[in-house]
Amino acid sequence: MAHQPIIFIDGEAGTTGLGIRERLAALPVTLHSIDPARRKDPAARRDAMQAADLAVLCLPDDASREAVALAATLGDAAPRILDASTAFRTDPGWVYGFPELEAEQANAIATAPRVSNPGCYPTGAVGLLRPLVRAGVLPADYPVCINAVSGYSGGGRSMIEAHERDGGPAFELYGLALEHKHVPEIHKHAALTRRPVFVPSAGHFAQGMIVSIPLHLDDLAGHVTAEDLHAVLATHYAGQDHVRVLSPEPTLSAEALAGSDRMELRVHGSPRNRQALLSARLDNLGKGASGAALQNIRLMLGLD
Structure with missing residues (x-):
């Protein structure tokens, strides 16, 4: 683009x-606003x-569908869209906006x-699961159970207030009817063939998130160890700026990455019990929302 x-x-x-508007201040772009x-x-x-050139939709689902239909009336003059x-x-x-997928x-x-743009919980869950499924160490029909805790800023206006x-x-x-709207997204993009169980929760802190997934190692392909799982993740995300695969820690604080656009992945394990725990830590408003949007905006506008 010349302009x-x-x-x-x-x-x-x-x-x-x-959050997106704040991050755009560092980019060579013009923000067009309306009264x-x-x-x-x-x-x-x-x-x-x-x-x-690019319309970014930060709207409820039905309003986003209406906005996309409105853009379609422009024909060739329609902008590209990040929803x-x-x-x-x-x-x-649509292309799924997880650059490291x-x-x-x-x-x-x-x-x-x-x-x-991906959801905050799916960013952690898909980030952990998909490389393991694609590598063949986690069966696609494994009975995946996902537990997650987020800061209250991810729960919408009523929870924030x-x-x-x-x-x-x-x-x-919450989401105890096991029908959370993020489940289809996780199911598809983690490349699972069995619908996962997903139990979200909220804590009394504004920002931050941990997604955790327990695994029985004897139910995986071959005699897999926690170190093997770590190696698969480390290989997949080698060279990535926003996703890091780190060594396990004895405790994890969900708030540690508040304000960051990074995500940290770990594999915790018990060799004696043949069990492992996958964990993803991120900011629900960073890599889980506005930070991911900024990654996609940079890619879509050729700014990387």
């Missing part, structure tokens, strides 16, 4: 939108999309007209 790339954030006042009083005006939004909602994460017509994923993102106004609970499980 400085123009970005329109539809939903820039939300948590993810604000806040007209933020729901279809005509104003359509004009903003037409003026943009941060759940709406298109399993849609085969496969060797060719970053290039696919760079050239795609439509990219779906409850914690910041009333103190909120120290810890709570």
